[in-house]
Amino acid sequence: MIRRSSVIVLAAILLLAVNLRPTAVSVGPVLEEVRDGLHMGAGGVSLLTSLPVLAFALFGAIAPLLARRYGVHRVTLLSLFAVAIGLLGRSLADEEPVFLLLSMLALAGMALANVLLPSLVKLHFPDRVGQVTALYTTMLAVGLTLALMLTVPISHAGGGWRTGLGIWALVAVIAAIPWLPMVAHDHAIDPSPHTVGFLEVLRTPIGVSMIVFFGLQSLQAYVVFGWFATMWRDAGFSATAAGLLVGLVAATSIPLSLWAPVALARSARPRRILLCFMICYPIGYAALLIDPHRLAIPAALLIGAGTVVFPLVLVLINLRSRTPAGTAALSSVAQSVGYLIAGIGPFAIGLIHEHTGGWTWPLCVLIVVCVPQTVVGLMCGRPVYVEDQLRDPARTAV
Incomplete structure (x- = not known):
């Protein structure tokens, strides 16, 4: 296991958790505005609302494989970069296909990190699984609540729906910071050859x-x-x-x-x-x-x-x-x-x-x-x- 301060690792896990719901739910409160702004048809809207499920099914399945090959902390950091790039990019998109593609990128990052979170807890806090899970699931709920309640007020404050969606990219960038020092000595989830x-x-x-x-x-x-x-x-x-x-x-x-x-x-x-x-x-x-x-x-x-x-x-x-x-x-x-x-x-x-x-x-x-x-x-x-x-x-x- 990487020898890092447990406080830093815990902070990294909690900040990661905050980012795992706004990606999926921040669109809902401003969906009408997004649809009008991008001239999306009914098919595009249906696809957009189905993307979270598709992302979890496709990318969640390969998360352990990627973690074994490249290291769990590297994959976690890359997932946050994907979230940040996808959220920022889609807030600037002017065309429906680009918006959907970048939304999928952000959701792919969310899906990878969401699957890896329990194993990160098991890896770093094997004797405090219940306590740490309680903390990070609480932060999941905090992120969900903030995205549901703040996206519209932020949109109304200036910049419209683009600002309301793009602001969450900044949160993902902040969350990536404590993961940077952990990737230098990364290794697979389980060093045992028996996977x-x-x-x-x-x-x-x-x-x-x-x-x-x-x-x-x-x-x-x-x-x-x-x-x-x-x-x-x-x-x-x-x-x-x-x-x-x-x-x-x-x-x-x-x-x-x-x-x-x-x-x-x-x-x-x-x-x-x-x-x-x-x-x-x-x-x-x-x-x-x-x-x-x-x-x-x-x-x-x-x-x-x-x-x-x-x-x-x-x-x-x-x-x-x-x-x-x-x-x-x-x-x-x-x-x-x-x-x-x-x-x-x-x-x-x-x-x-x-x-x-x-x-x-x-x-x-x-x-x-x-x-x-x-x-x-x-x-x-x-x-x-x-x-x-x-x-x-x-x-x-x-």
């Missing part, structure tokens, strides 16, 4: 379970952040108020993300903690079915608590692997394939909303999705390890 392959993990029960669990919880998050502002506007809220409600969903997860991953890592019965957060989703959806206007704030708080399942999944990726290489492979499998599952959500919910003319059926579908998520989440809470299942496919634990 854990992507396809191997796909054949393990824990690998499949983590894919489904990660995919279903991400599906709900994509739907919430992609459609719920529209739902609340349909319920009678102004555009500003609807945006603030979505921001409340994101902000609710910040304090909970500081506590929940640590508690899960230390708990002798992690499935109880998982269950407590997983049931928040269906209760919040049920509140919206009853009265989406008067129960908007309680529903936002409950759904925000449900989104804490995401940092809990990241902790489980570490807890269900014994080595940094195993963590990287399990993270790659769970995220790259899981995000393909997640990508179905916004598209399907949009179609259901369009064909039913309301939000009753979409909310009912989301409640149904909570059932398999809860089942597979409890399965992932069992104390099993991907390396053990690779050595002995029949090995399980209750």
Whole structure:
């Protein structure tokens, strides 16, 4: 392991985490302005909203391979450069294809870093996985909340949507600074010649379970952040108020993300903690079915608590692997394939909303999705390890 101050390494990880959501969500608040400014058609807009899923599927899968070949810190630094160049470049683009290409570059960097984060924690803080995961997932929520709430005000302050999107490139450049000294003595995630392959993990029960669990919880998050502002506007809220409600969903997860991953890592019965957060989703959806206007704030708080399942999944990726290489492979499998599952959500919910003319059926579908998520989440809470299942496919634990 590179011998660097743990404070510097922790700061680097936290700054990296802040940058892993604005790339994907900063476009949403100014999508209308971007579409008008670049004269984008419906196909271009649909492609733009699908790029995050495509990036996670394509680039998340190769992250461990790149890390083994070039070094985890070098790949992480390059991912931040890709984010910065892509975000700055697309804010200056005048043509739709250039904007989409540079958006994909930024999202590719985000996808690589997102997959490598759990292995970086395992590498540098093997005895403090829960605490460090709690910190960096909290910073993920901070970055998400800031992007949702500040992109529009920054756009209105001057320069329009270009400034609102381009400012996040500066944040990525700042985040790259502490990674610079770490690349000089970089090495692979695991110096052992015995690596854990992507396809191997796909054949393990824990690998499949983590894919489904990660995919279903991400599906709900994509739907919430992609459609719920529209739902609340349909319920009678102004555009500003609807945006603030979505921001409340994101902000609710910040304090909970500081506590929940640590508690899960230390708990002798992690499935109880998982269950407590997983049931928040269906209760919040049920509140919206009853009265989406008067129960908007309680529903936002409950759904925000449900989104804490995401940092809990990241902790489980570490807890269900014994080595940094195993963590990287399990993270790659769970995220790259899981995000393909997640990508179905916004598209399907949009179609259901369009064909039913309301939000009753979409909310009912989301409640149904909570059932398999809860089942597979409890399965992932069992104390099993991907390396053990690779050595002995029949090995399980209750």
